[in-house]
Every structure is written in structure tokens, then in C-alpha cells.
Amino acid sequence: MIPELGTFATILALCLTLILSTVPMIGAYTGNKLWVDYARPLAKGVFFFLSVAMLLLAYSFQTDDFSVMYVAQSSNYNLPWYYKISAIWGGHEGSLLLWVWIQAFWTLAVAVKSKDLPIEIVGRVLAVMGMITAAFLMFILFTSSPFERILPNPPAQGADLNPLLQDFGLIVHPPALYMGYVGLSVAFSFAIAALLSGRLDAAWARWSRPWTSVAWAFLTLGIALGSWWAYYELGWGGWWFWDPVENASLMPWLVATALLHSLAVTEKRGVFKSWTVLLAISAFCLSLLGTFLVRSGVLTSVHAFATDPERGVFILGMLVFVIGGSLLLYAIRAGSVKSESTFAVSSRESMILVNNIIFTVACAMVLIGTIYPLVMDSLDLGKISVGPPYFNALFVPMMSLMVIFLGISAFSRWKETPLQLYLSKLWLPAILSVVAAVITHWIYSQSIEPWVLLALVLSYWIVFTWGREFISRLRHRDNVIKGMTRQSRSYYGMMLAHLGVAIMIVGVAMVTIFVEHRDARMAPGDQIEFRGYTFIFDGAREVQGPNYISDMARVRVFRDGELYREMFPEKRLYTARGTVMTQVALQPGFTRDLYIAMGEELENGAWAMRLQFKPFVRWIWLGALFMTAGGLLAASDPRYRKQVKREAAQRQQVTE
Amino acid sequence: MNAQRKQRLTLVLMIIFGSGVAVALVAYALSQNINLFYSPSQISMGEAPADTRIRAGGIVVEGSIRRDPASLKVEFDITDYAHSTTVQYVGILPDLFREGQGIVAQGLLDQDGRLVASEVLAKHDENYMSPEVAAALAAAGEMPHMPPTAGKGY
Numbered sequence: 001m002i003p004e005l006g007t008f009a010t011i012l013a014l015c016l017t018l019i020l021s022t023v024p025m026i027g028a029y030t031g032n033k034l035w036v037d038y039a040r041p042l043a044k045g046v047f048f049f050l051s052v053a054m055l056l057l058a059y060s061f062q063t064d065d066f067s068v069m070y071v072a073q074s075s076n077y078n079l080p081w082y083y084k085i086s087a088i089w090g091g092h093e094g095s096l097l098l099w100v101w102i103q104a105f106w107t108l109a110v111a112v113k114s115k116d117l118p119i120e121i122v123g124r125v126l127a128v129m130g131m132i133t134a135a136f137l138m139f140i141l142f143t144s145s146p147f148e149r150i151l152p153n154p155p156a157q158g159a160d161l162n163p164l165l166q167d168f169g170l171i172v173h174p175p176a177l178y179m180g181y182v183g184l185s186v187a188f189s190f191a192i193a194a195l196l197s198g199r200l201d202a203a204w205a206r207w208s209r210p211w212t213s214v215a216w217a218f219l220t221l222g223i224a225l226g227s228w229w230a231y232y233e234l235g236w237g238g239w240w241f242w243d244p245v246e247n248a249s250l251m252p253w254l255v256a257t258a259l260l261h262s263l264a265v266t267e268k269r270g271v272f273k274s275w276t277v278l279l280a281i282s283a284f285c286l287s288l289l290g291t292f293l294v295r296s297g298v299l300t301s302v303h304a305f306a307t308d309p310e311r312g313v314f315i316l317g318m319l320v321f322v323i324g325g326s327l328l329l330y331a332i333r334a335g336s337v338k339s340e341s342t343f344a345v346s347s348r349e350s351m352i353l354v355n356n357i358i359f360t361v362a363c364a365m366v367l368i369g370t371i372y373p374l375v376m377d378s379l380d381l382g383k384i385s386v387g388p389p390y391f392n393a394l395f396v397p398m399m400s401l402m403v404i405f406l407g408i409s410a411f412s413r414w415k416e417t418p419l420q421l422y423l424s425k426l427w428l429p430a431i432l433s434v435v436a437a438v439i440t441h442w443i444y445s446q447s448i449e450p451w452v453l454l455a456l457v458l459s460y461w462i463v464f465t466w467g468r469e470f471i472s473r474l475r476h477r478d479n480v481i482k483g484m485t486r487q488s489r490s491y492y493g494m495m496l497a498h499l500g501v502a503i504m505i506v507g508v509a510m511v512t513i514f515v516e517h518r519d520a521r522m523a524p525g526d527q528i529e530f531r532g533y534t535f536i537f538d539g540a541r542e543v544q545g546p547n548y549i550s551d552m553a554r555v556r557v558f559r560d561g562e563l564y565r566e567m568f569p570e571k572r573l574y575t576a577r578g579t580v581m582t583q584v585a586l587q588p589g590f591t592r593d594l595y596i597a598m599g600e601e602l603e604n605g606a607w608a609m610r611l612q613f614k615p616f617v618r619w620i621w622l623g624a625l626f627m628t629a630g631g632l633l634a635a636s637d638p639r640y641r642k643q644v645k646r647e648a649a650q651r652q653q654v655t656e
Numbered sequence: 657m658n659a660q661r662k663q664r665l666t667l668v669l670m671i672i673f674g675s676g677v678a679v680a681l682v683a684y685a686l687s688q689n690i691n692l693f694y695s696p697s698q699i700s701m702g703e704a705p706a707d708t709r710i711r712a713g714g715i716v717v718e719g720s721i722r723r724d725p726a727s728l729k730v731e732f733d734i735t736d737y738a739h740s741t742t743v744q745y746v747g748i749l750p751d752l753f754r755e756g757q758g759i760v761a762q763g764l765l766d767q768d769g770r771l772v773a774s775e776v777l778a779k780h781d782e783n784y785m786s787p788e789v790a791a792a793l794a795a796a797g798e799m800p801h802m803p804p805t806a807g808k809g810y
Binding site for chain 2: 235339342343345350353354357358361364365368369372382383384385386387389390393394397519520521579580581582597599600602603608610
């Protein structure tokens with residue numbers, strides 16, 4: 001009964017989204033305010049029914065209702081209760097339901113938080129979001145319902161959740177990532193609504209900005225969580241694999257980053273308007289493309305196993321419709337958009353333009369590397385794969401260039417910036433960052449590594465340029481504390497995010513160059529020494545877990561002749577599926593991780609062991625956390641609400 | 657030229673410059689980093705180039721795994737049931753590597769037609785077979801035990 005109610009709730013939600021995507025839109029065109037006013041309650045209704053559907057699916061998981069096919073495929077009696085929750089999004093059907101539920105959540109958020117926006121804009125935005133929700137709901141109901149039953153003979157036991165996914169990482173990574181993916185639909189909907197209404201002005205950019213910041217922050221967090229999870233779960237110690245599925249999330253991130261900056265120019269200066277709209281459209285289309293790549297089974301990857309041509313065709317159709325439709329609308333309307341001001345070649349506007357070009361080009365490179373093998377395969381030109389060297393060769397120089405401009409732009413001004421100003425402000429940070437980089441490198445390691453040196457220079461470059469800019473802001477105030485409190489939240493958000501870039505660069509370069517690993521055959525009593533640590537293997541013994549049997553090894557780690565840590569890597573056999581999994585033993589630290597993974601068992605109690613020393617690897621995710629915090633802080637800036645209120649008041653006066 | 661046109665010209669020039677650099681870099685990087693896939697049959701017929709990184713895939717032949725007792729060196733054969741190729745690898749094999757499992761190895765061919773692998777991949781699902789391996793098996797006319805339904809992964 002419960003799963004049928006779930007289907008019913010989903011169908012009701014679909015009916016509401018169909019009304020939501022038409023009635024307020026027609027109302028906005030015909031000037032029928034009553035029809036437009038339906039948008040908000042409808043958005044709430046959709047969220048309510050989808051929440052009911054989510055809860056019912058959760059209930060089926062918790063009660064081990066294996067007559068539900070999806071539950072039988074991805075759960076098991078012995079699965080701990082928290083994994084029974086995360087198993088909801090552990091497979092194709094449920095993760096789509098999560099996707100659409102988050103979409104409904106964003107729609108609700110726009111409905112609630114847009115009190116001071118003109119109602120016909122709100123109506124249009126919610127209608128566009130409703131269309132997206134409707135498309136995904138149809139996809140769920142027609143091709144991949146999580147509530148489908150296996151009757152009349154339900155299995156007595158479920159097939160269990162893929163052991164790879166039985167981890168804290170899976171509980172948090174998909175929701176965060178989807179919050180980001182789907183959050184981009186808000187900026188998209190605002191852009192489409194603006195194109196439809198022909199009102200593409202600074203106000204539009206100001207409304208979109210906080211939403212884009214939040215979505216971007218979640219996307220950053222989601223990608224970082226995915227990277228962290230892959231690092232400790234896959235047993236290789238890599239943190240980024242240039243896997244097509246990772247690329248699928250990186251591409252919208254790159255465009256969203258460009259969008260975030262471009263929106264600032266559109267809001268402050270009224271230029272780049274049509275470009276910004278194009279970015280907003282592209283960012284969301286890339287999210288959809290990512291969903292297509294992951295969900296249609298065209299990719300070979302950890303994430304995409306199920307190959308079902310019907311699903312692929314459906315998403316492809318949707319993709320063509322959304323991309324084609326929005327670009328057509330863009331082509332019709334963008335021509336009439338006029339810039340409100342001009343700017344000189346040397347100005348903050350151009351700086352942000354450079355940022356935009358670099359990020360979109362980087363995105364195009366990732367896109368080519370990801371799509372190229374698929375195109376070659378479908379044209380029967382051979383099966384190829386594009387490896388990490390391709391991406392690294394392109395991405396590293398692009399991002400280095402980006403960071404150089406990031407530093408320079410600290411002193412750029414709107415409209416026009418004299419070149420002398422740049423020169424007079426930049427020479428000191430330039431010298432300082434080189435000196436500081438050399439000293440830092442010397443302290444850490446005496447053998448000079450040019451890549452690390454370059455990374456450190458770039459990292460210090462961000463810190464010193466923006467640091468100098470920050471100090472010069474305070475100098476205008478007589479009191480430093482007062483000066484600091486005077487700066488806006490969005491300013492501090494930006495600073496945090498840029499600092500996050502600096503932190504991440506250090507992590508990436510240090511761990512890539514100074515990583516050290518030993519793959520060795522270790523018999524009990526064997527020891528390996530490197531980087532000042534001595535690892536002694538004491539052998540492995542069998543341990544029984546809730547739904548697995550494990551060979552747990554003990555490795556004692558000594559530093560300076562004293563016992564430093566005991567580490568317990570495991571090789572687990574998950575009994576339900578008969579899957580073998582490596583459980584890594586980690587000793588995390590601020591400046592280095594110790595990482596031990598077990599390979600296969602060899603004869604006489606010996607094991608193949610992989611020991612790794614990973615310097616500064618935590619800084620990669622720390623940087624991402626700074627960016628996330630920055631994005632959220634910027635979005636919380638009260639000025640967005642105040643400004644909108646003021647405009648609402650003005651409109652009130654005009655109409656009265 | 658008025659200000660607006662000048663601005664547009666700069667914009668256009670910057671975009672052309674940026675995309676030009678990008679295209680050149682992409683073309684170069686792609687030409688260096690494409691790894692073609694070959695089946696054991698293609699390798700034994702000499703279709704695969706030497707001195708170029710290639711990918712090869714097939715089913716690990718039962719009883720073909722030979723380990724060096726003193727190190728992590730391992731040798732095994734992969735087959736598409738028409739021909740087989742020997743793969744040499746030093747290091748830790750993935751969790752899902754076992755006899756009868758479809759795997760993909762990446763590396764260089766030596767003079768004896770052995771693949772000296774730098775990477776061995778077995779995908780993260782026991783029911784899963786890489787489409788490349790599946791296609792290679794189909795091409796050789798052998799499709800022993802494809803699972804009835806492909807595994808579901810996240």
C-alpha cells in the first residue's frame with residue numbers, strides 16, 4: 001500500500017507542476033494577476049507531495065519492504081539504518097527522486113523568499129522551474145519509478161547496497177552535489193523569465209546573484225565531498241581522476257564560476273547582460289548534460305552502470321528541448337539587449353571578462369575531452385579514452401593564468417583603471433610572493449621542485465595582492481576595527497573564496513609533487529621506512545562486521561623510535577553481494593596524511609600493501625570549504641534584501 | 657572608431673585569441689593522450705602499435721595468474737576466447753580483479769606481444785562488464801555469461 005501511495009503522491013506532484021508551468025505563465029502574459037498568484041501555493045504543493053513521496057520511500061527502506069524492486073536492489077536486512085536512508089539515493093531511480101525533490105525545494109525557496117519581487121516575474125520564474133520539475137517527474141514515472149513492485153513473489157532478502165556506497169561520503173555527497181546542480185536551475189529560470197518578459201536589467205542580475213552564489217557554494221561542496229570520498233574509499237589515494245562523471249560536475253562548476261563573476265558586472269555596471277544570460281543558460285544545460293551522461297549509461301564509470309536506452313533517449317530528448325528552446329529564445333531576444341554603459345580596455349570589467357573567457361574555455365576543454373571518446377565510438381572510429389595527461393596539460397596552464405589575473409584584478413576599478421595604478425600596487429606583492437615562496441619551499445624541502453615553487457608563488461600572489469587591497473581599504477578609516485566591520489558580507493565572502501583558491505593550489509601542488517608511496521609485499525614482522533616514519537606490519541586477522549567479514553591488518557607506525565600510531569587497514573568481503581572492498585586506514589593531519597591500503601593476500605600471511613605519505617592533501621578540501629563558506633556568506637549579504645525592498649517600495653509608490 | 661566599437665573589437669579580439677590558444681592546446685594535448693582500445697585478437701594479429709600506450713581488455717584466463725614470490729610483480733592472460741594476450745604488471749591489483757572477470761589494462765606492448773601495464777582497471781561492480789570488453793567478446797563470437805541484467809550502480 002505504501003509504495004502505491006508514493007506513486008500517487010508523485011503523480012499528484014506532476015499534476016501540480018503541469019498547472020504550475022502553464023497557469024502563472026499565461027497569467028503573466030495576459031496580465032491576469034489571479035492566475036499569476038497561483039504560482040506560490042502551487043510551488044508549496046509540489047514540495048509537499050514530493051516530500052511525502054520521499055518519506056514513503058524512506059519508510060519502505062526502513063521496513064525492508066523487498067517487494068519494492070528498488071529497495072530489493074539496493075538494500076538488505078543487515079544494512080545499518082543510516083545506510084538505509086542514504087540508500088534512497090544509492091541507485092538510479094531514487095537519486096532521480098532526490099533530484100526532483102531538491103528541485104521542488106529550490107522552487108519553494110524562491111516562492112517563499114521572493115516577497116518583494118514583482119509578482120509577474122515570480123510567476124514566470126516559478127513556471128519555468130515547474131516545467132523542469134514536470135519533465136523530471138515524467139521521466140521518473142514513465143521510465144524509472146522507485147516505487148515499482150516485484151509481485152507476486154517478492155525476494156526474501158535484498159541484494160544490498162553497493163559496498164562502495166556504504167559510507168558517510170554517500171550520505172552527504174549526492175545531496176550537496178544535487179543542491180548545487182539543481183540550484184543552477186534558479187539562475188536559469190530567472191534568465192528565461194527575464195528573456196520572456198524582455199526586462200533584462202541590473203535588477204534581474206541582483207535577484208539572481210544570491211541564488212547563484214548559494215548554488216555555486218553547494219556545487220563546490222558537493223564536488224569536494226566527492227573528491228574526498230574517492231580519496232579514502234577507492235583505495236588508490238587519488239583525489240581527482242578526470243573521470244567523465246567528475247567532469248560532468250566540474251563543467252557546470254566552471255561555467256557557474258564565470259556566471260558568478262559576470263553577474264557582478266551586470267548588476268554593478270549594466271554590461272555583459274546577454275553574455276550573463278547565456279552563461280546562466282549554459283550552466284544549467286551543463287547540469288542537465290551531466291545528468292544525461294551519468295544517467296543514460298553512455299559512460300563507463302563508477303557511477304553509471306545501468307544501461308537502458310529508453311532512459312537515455314528520454315533525457316536526450318529533454319536535453320535537446322531545453323538547450324534548443326532556451327537558445328532559440330536567447331537568439332530571438334538577446335539582440336534587443338543594450339548595454340547601459342561602456343568601459344575601457346583596462347578596467348575591472350575587462351578583468352572579469354578575462355576570468356569569464358578562461359573559465360568558459362577551460363570548460364570547453366573538459367567538454368571536448370569528455371565527449372570526444374563518445375563521439376568517436378558512436379561514429380565507429382574506434383574505442384579510445386582520453387587520459388588525465390590531456391586534462392592536466394590544459395587545465396594547469398589555464399588555471400595558472402587565471403590566478404595571475406586574479407591577483408592583478410585586486411586593484412582594478414570599474415570603468416577604467418590606469419596602468420600605472422596596477423604597476424604601483426603590484427610590484428611589491430610580486431616580489432614578496434616570489435621571496436616568500438622560495439623561503440617556504442626551502443623550509444619544506446631543499447631539493448627545488450619548479451612546479452611547487454610556481455604553485456607557491458601563485459598562492460602567495462593571491463594572498464599578498466588581496467591582502468594589500470584589504471589593508472588599503474582599512475587605511476581610509478581612522479579605526480581598523482571600525483574599518484573591518486564596515487566591509488560588506490559579500491566582500492568578505494569574496495575574500496574567503498579567493499583565499500580558498502590559494503589554499504587549494506598549495507594542496508594540489510604539494511600532494512602531486514611530494515607524494516611518496518610504497519607498494520610492497522609485507523610478511524608479518526616486515527618493516528618499511530620512509531619520510532621519517534617506520535611502518536611495521538603485524539599481520540592480519542579476521543573480524544566480523546554487521547554485513548561483512550574483514551581481514552584486518554595491524555600496522556604500527558613509529559616516529560623517532562617511538563610508537564606513534566597503530567593503523568588498521570581492512571579488506572572486507574560484503575557477504576550479500578560477495579564483493580571485496582578495501583577499507584583504507586588513514587592518519588589525517590594538517591600537513592600530511594598517512595594512508596595505508598591493503599592489496600591482495602599472498603602466501604604465508606603476507607599481504608600486498610600500499611603505504612602512502614600525502615603532504616597537504618587536506619588543503620585541497622580545506623580550500624573548497626573556504627570557497628563554500630565564501631559563497632554562502634556573500635549570498636547572505638543583507639544588501640540584496642534591502643535593495644529589493646527599496647525597489648518594491650518604489651514600485652508601490654508608482655502604482656499608488 | 658567610437659568607444660563602443662572599440663570595446664567590441666577588443667572583446668572580439670580577446671575571444672579569438674583565447675579560443676585560438678585553446679584550440680591549439682587542445683589539439684596538441686589530444687594528439688598526445690589518446691589511448692586506443694584493442695582486443696586480444698587484434699593484438700595477436702599485430703594490429704596494435706608498439707611504443708604507443710594502448711588499452712587492452714578481456715577476461716582473465718582461469719589459472720593464468722602467476723605471481724613473483726619476492727615482489728608484487730604479476731603476470732596473467734586475458735582472452736576474448738579467440739586469442740589471448742599476456743599482461744605484466746607490478747603493483748596492487750584492484751579489488752574486483754579475479755579470474756573470469758573482465759578487466760581493462762593500459763600500457764605498452766613489448767617485442768613478444770606482452771602488454772606491460774601501468775594500470776589495471778576492474779570496474780566497481782561484480783556484475784559489470786566494460787562495454788569495450790563486451791564488444792571485444794562479441795566480435796570474437798563469444799559471450800559466455802553476460803549477466804541477465806546489468807548491475808545497478810549509483
